[in-house]
Amino acid sequence: MTVPASHQDLLTRPLFGHLATTRPDGTPQVNPMWFSWDGTALRFTGTTTRYKYRNITGNPAVAVSVNDPEQPYRYLEVRGVVTSIEPDPDGTFFLSLAERYGFAMDGPPADVADRIVYVVEPRATSSQ
């Protein structure tokens, strides 16, 4: 699965991804999230105490929408699957995202013990 080269910048720039998941009742949930992209997978930080964790462990299909703040009609949607959920007990991944987004932190967040990483493999994209 390849992301079109024309829209890769929307994943490499520190933009917010609006991450859609599915709630246990089958209805969608969506909110802006930090993410990283290594050319193969998207990664998001979360905690095991949030609704999103309940949603994703129930249904690993997700979709992400990113648009370009300078050209808002330009966007990329990535549909994919959370193929693994990795622990982040030291907040290493969280802090790497904070740095990517220029968000000053004195150290790991208060909820670091519950921190996890969602690894999302793309399955399809749409873009404009």
Next chain:
Amino acid sequence: MTVPASHQDLLTRPLFGHLATTRPDGTPQVNPMWFSWDGTALRFTGTTTRYKYRNITGNPAVAVSVNDPEQPYRYLEVRGVVTSIEPDPDGTFFLSLAERYGFAMDGPPADVADRIVYVVEPRATSSQ
């Protein structure tokens, strides 16, 4: 269902709403959309030939995420239901959205005959 007064501006300003719907296979789809808000319902323009129409007629539960370009951690999620789908054969609603978003149009869009309006009634919100 009320939207918190603290975040109503995210619906009245001409921002993009990342609209999540559910595909027939149960996986989510999400992309940025124009919308309007009259204090009671959100309205989106669409056409009967798009995947979104197929998704919504199959499952009317939707969710919308809007964040503040000036303060990107400030966001509003509205979860709701498409309670009606209205024809827009003259493109009147489409053109009102184009005007709201400052998008210059010479007249109705080419696909005006297929244009419809999704009326979304909020059922729950989350915000930060």
